Amino acid sequence: MRLNTGQPEVDMSSDPDFSWQGPHDHCFKIRGLSYEFPQILDGYDANWLTLNIEARNDQGHWERKNPCILTWELVWLRRWLVAVVDGSMESEALSFLEPDLRFTFVASTRGQYHFSVVLSWGLSRTCDDRPSIIHLAVSDSAYNAALLSLDKAIERFPARGETAQINVRLGPKMIDGAGAA
DSSP states (O other), X not given: XXXXXXXXXXXXTTSOOEEEEOGGGOEEEEEXXXXXXXXXXXSGGGGXXXXXXXXEETTEEEEEEEEEXXXXXXXXXXXXXXXXXXXXXXXXXXEOSSTTEEEEEEEEETTEEEEEEEEOXXXXXXXXXXXXXXXXXXXXXXXXXXXHHHHHHHHHSOOOSHHHHHHHHHOGGGSOTTSOO
């Protein structure tokens, strides 16, 4: 494991948000990311990202900050979102190594894509194993803004180290049905 104690934290406050709305005032927003361990430059620990989310559903409104996604999983999320729209997705759901976040494509209607986002554990409203489900109807413009937000995040938080580069290339299809799509 290599350390770099002089590496500054990255501020994403000026980047576009990944922000989606849904029926009944549901919303899901990723407001920023940071490396959990910015000083580590190789191995799994170098690639954990802390998500800052804001969510609202019928249970209420909440905000959470949790290190629950790896750098290469952002790449997988972007690929999956593109595959949803172009019809080439291999699975209707995408989850990650940490079970805190799961996206499911539900359907598309003229001008909108319908998703559910399941937040569990550190991202749920209750911060336990009771999931919080958010139903979203995403317009083309919100979808494109989310892709732009992911592009910026992937650029600012590249996968670090050889293991990370291999995982970026492999993609989620290499994980069994209990993991990513």
